[in-house]
Amino acid sequence: MLKKLIKVHPSDNVAVALTNLQQGEIIEVDGEEITIQNATLAKHKVALSALNQGDSIVMYGVLVGKSGDAIGKGQVLTTANVQHDVAKVTQKTGTINWTPPQVDRFKGKSFMGYHRADGQVGTQNIWLFFPLVFCENRNIELLKEVFEKELLNKKEDKYRLLLRSLIHNDGEQDELVKEPQQERVFDNVEVRFISHQGGCGGIRQDSESLARLLAGYLNNPNVAGATVLSLGCQNLQVQVFKDALATINPDFQKRLLIYEQQKMGTVDEMLSTVIRESYEAIAAANEIKREPAPLSKLSIGLECGGSDGFSGISANPTLGHTSDLLVALGGKAVLSEFPELCGVEQELTNRCVNDEKANKFLALMQAFEKSAINAGSGFDMNPSPGNIKDGLITDAMKSAGAAKKGGTSPIVDVLDYGEYVSEPGLTLLCTPGNDVESTTAMAGSGVNIILFTTGLGTPTGNPIVPVIKVSSNRELAERMPDIIDVDTGAIISGEKTIEEMAEQLIDLIIDVASGRIKTKAMQLDQNDFIPWKRGVSL
Template structure:
């Protein structure tokens, strides 16, 4: 008989509806009958016992909320009868052991990557253009137009051609949009942003660290940097940030300051000539085999639903555990979405000072949110709530499943670069693009992104693999989904089986044999986190 409810953890007092349930139907669950009291949509939670006001709601084995009124057994949990609640954590209380997964299949497996002089290995080979300040965005956009049209032999955008055909009454021919790359072993990408000046000096320094991290990322072969000259983020600040991350960096870095070069035309001519010469050299770099220990995988979720924490996120958790066992690296970010699971994460920290750093960063982050008149309890988006994630702690408990069960070897503040293999925590906002932007800046060379609702985003230097929590989404939005974990919900696959399958896809993407949907759609999103105010 097909299961209609699932309890994630033995101590949970709620269950997740695996399909739409009708008022009045009775379900045999764990040896007792649950009568559904109201129509309940799939992904939402059903009370497995009666709750009084202030009763603790337990899911994933942790406190995720409290009842704000009497809730009957079989009733659906909503934002109207449950409030956010999580356990308060003040220190590390234990050390959690870890049983690593079987890696016999993977220990000698390799991917084809770009080997850098500092020992890092890239999954892509990117020449990156970016400004130190928003004043140079227009010049970067001009360079983007020039290089993309010429290096890609880019023809008209298909939507522009569609409109042109409608205007002139002609037949639309999509083949006219096909492009052919001139250089086949290097990608040229462009970043723009709205920062670098006008804010507090700390924001300029933070942006410098982020951009330096992008330059040091193993997927980047070299870069062209545009500066105006008078901005807060001075060239020397950027150079100092790069020196701090990698004092012996050997990559070509071309820097141009407009206020020293005269006219825009003169500057652009110099940039185009010198950058093209450097890009041709980068194109000579070839892929070579590398062990999977050279992978640094960012773990991200966005547009989550009530299935994310029981399908897609645990699949990423299994991949994370496999990679850590192989001496590779995994990175979990989005600190607002770790609210409620701090104790487990603190106890998984190998070193007490890392546990304390995590707690200090969480407390400082939450204080800044409260000072702004909000709180972590307001983190779930309308889409999250509509699909069953009704409290921040409930969302967080599911989000944390992306990190598996391995020990935490390091805790990084925003802008800090990965220094240790193993599982790392990285302080970022819960905003999807701000988080993925930060993970690439900390050195991730692949990003796994789970979604239950559909989130169209990518990164300019790191391949982003989209993992769907449910099959309906994968079928509805096949243009953005790379991997469907929905068969877990149907009971057709296990988390471990899906994790192994996802690892196979990761190797193919890391080797350049498969381009992710985000890459095919040219989704190159970049949003720095501005922690300060504008002055």
Template sequence: MEKKAIKVHPQDNVAVALIDVWKDNVVQVEADEVKLVTDTKAKHKFSMVDLVEGDKIFMYGVLVGKAMKPIKRGEVLTVNNVKHESNQAYKKTEVTSWDAPDISKWKNRTFNGYHRPDGQVGTKNVWLFFPLVFCENKNIEKLKDVFENELSFHKSSRQRLLLRKLIHGEDSDVMIDTEPEESAIFDNIEVKFITHQGGCGGIRQDSASLARLLSGYVNNPNVAGATVLSLGCQNLQIDIFKNALKRINPDIQKPVLIYEQQQMGTVEEMMDTIIKESFDGIKKANEIKRKPAPLSKIKLGLECGGSDGFSGISANPALGYASDLLAALKGSPILSEFPELCGIEQELVNRCVSDETAERFIELTRAYEKAAIASGSGFDMNPSPGNIKDGLITDAMKSAGAAKKGGTSPIEDVLDYGDYVTKPGLNLLNTPGNDVESTTAMVGAGASVVVFTTGLGTPTGNPVAPVIKVSSNSTLARTMPDIIDIDSGGVIRGEKTIEEMGEEILEFIIQVASGEVESKADQLNQDDFIPWKRGVSL
């Protein structure tokens, strides 16, 4: 018999519809039979009990909402009858303990990565170009055009070829689906380019924050070297950037080429110098080869975006199990998106390895939420229209499912935005819930691979780290196969366990980290980069 609904945790008083179910249908939920009093679409929740106004609603075993009006047993939950409600964390109340998963089949596994002088190991070998201020974006774009065209890193897109055919007429010899292959000049290095809108014009704290982020990108194990452009008069001075880099890595041995336009004369003279010296650095970086490394060298970003009502019961807990395996292997998973940890703070506080770590998390979370409220918003306004449409109707409900990405392992460290991961085990990183801002920050904190779960689909990628997409449902995997790497829909159908899916994700991470498989985001050249602007603009 097809399973129509599931109760995620024994303490829950709601269930999740696995398929569309209709009014007057009788649905089996474990040993209970519930007659629906409203139509309920797949991914949405219905009440297992009669609720009166003010009654608490539990899912994943935690408080996720409160009834705004009476809700009948078998009635669907909506934004009209439920509002956000969550527990608040104040202090650590339990001793941290963990039943780690069996890692016997993984402990001798390796991946083939790029070994850096400081002991980090990258999954890619990237030469990175970026500006310290938006005034240099145009020069970065010129350099991108020169290097990508001459080094043949990207061939023409199908859309560009289609337009070419339209220009030359339907009878032209231009082929849309094929193009003569151009081999890259270098086979062991990628050249990537970042632009941004920061570095000047805002408060000084924004520039300092951007400096920490950019220095984290330079220090990321996937980066072999960097070319940095400065105008000269901006808030983010070269010295600020150098000090931020020194703070992360006092003895960095990578080549970092820095150019200041106001000290170099004409644009042509500056660009000629940059191209010559950067080409020499790229040529040397191409000589670095992959070598075996233990899985403990992987720093794994845990991300979700375009979440749906299945994300918290398939893709996220499966990624959480992969995270637990990596943590047990002394790797470094990174859980971010603080607005999407709302309601499960107490659980996270109790998982912190020390009182100091717990206090750090509480302090950062409270400060962030206070700032959000002061701006006229709040964590309770986090769910997007897409989230709500697909069953995530309160922030606590969304957060409880999103936090499953972090598994169950102890939290070894809590970092603020711009900090760099140095400890093995699970790390919490303070970032927004916005997909690209969060992914951008985790790579700046050292993530060498990112796994991104999604229920609705998103093309997000990163210029430095491969981003692996896991769909929460098979419909998405079939609809958008060009962006989805792994389909976890088998968990919803009962064909795979969370543990089996988690092991499949870890296996895929190893393949991507070794360069054996290219993530779909990298195939699409999806290089997204958005810094978090925490201050006001002046």
């Protein structure tokens, strides 16, 4: 029989509705009867005891808010009767002992990856085109059109064909004329293009930050090499980019082609040279073949977007256990989205391997929150209308569920935006909670797979890193099957455990990392790239 309410942690004084509840229903939780006071939608929270104004609200075992008004036992929590509140954290107060999960099932397993000279292993083999400044975006788009048309077996644009049929047949022909598919020129290399609005204007620090991000993309193991376009007069000078690359990898050995338009004359002269030399480099990259690699060479990014009230009890804990399994196997995991760690700082601080890492985490959190407050905002304004509608009514409540993506393993490193992951184990990376800004940053820090949970649905992908989309509920997976790769709704229904779903997810990760399966975001050609300007972005 499906549970109707779930108490996530023994110390919680609220429970999550697993299904729609009717006013007057009597439900037993921990041997105590709860009479539902209001019609309550699934994913929302119900008070397990009477709360006076100002009382603490505890979920996942941490403070997630306080009662703005008196809340009766069995009453639903809303933005009208709950206020944001978090525990104050100033230092590491203890050490959390970790017992790694059993990984015998995965010992000795491997994936088929692209081995790089620096020891990293890619899950893809990509030749990347990007500009150092927005002035070159138009040239990047011209190159994209040329290379994608001639090199790649691109999926035909059915929407263009639909419009064509409407134009030529007065909208009466439903069957679209099929265009012949073009054979791929190269089978072992992908060509991707990114553009951006930075590199000049703004403040110099923004350009330096962008340089570190782009250098991280080039150093990412999924990238074989790159063609880079520069105008010449911009803030993000070629040397600034090269310096950022040298900082990340002093012994960088990939093929790198850089072109500066103001030194090359006409657009035609530059693009003709770019096309000839890039084609040669892409052909050479095509010679790199997949070879077996241990699972310790996997580096996973942990992301959530379009979260709902089930995310913290199904999809996110699944990622958490997956992270623990890969860490136990010697791999790397990265947890980002600092605004969505607000309220769980003490647990994360205590999980840091030493005081230096703990203090860096707290300093980054405090600086980020201060910048938000100075701009007239704050972490308490993080939950989106969609989050609130589906039961995440305070930032701390959202954060407590979001942090479950990081599992329980020790935190071996803490990185600021633009820094590159190097240590096996779990790393914290300072990014906004914005989905694309966060996934963009994780790819720039070296992850070769991104796991992305969602309760509401989001098509987010990345140009160089496969994104595996994990649904928190079955309804979403059935409504939007074109964007969801894994459905953890079976955890809500009680059909599967978190541990079972995590093992299933690792099997999929191995297939995606080996190139045997394309994720839904890859099939949709969803290649999102948004750098973070260090102003306020929640």
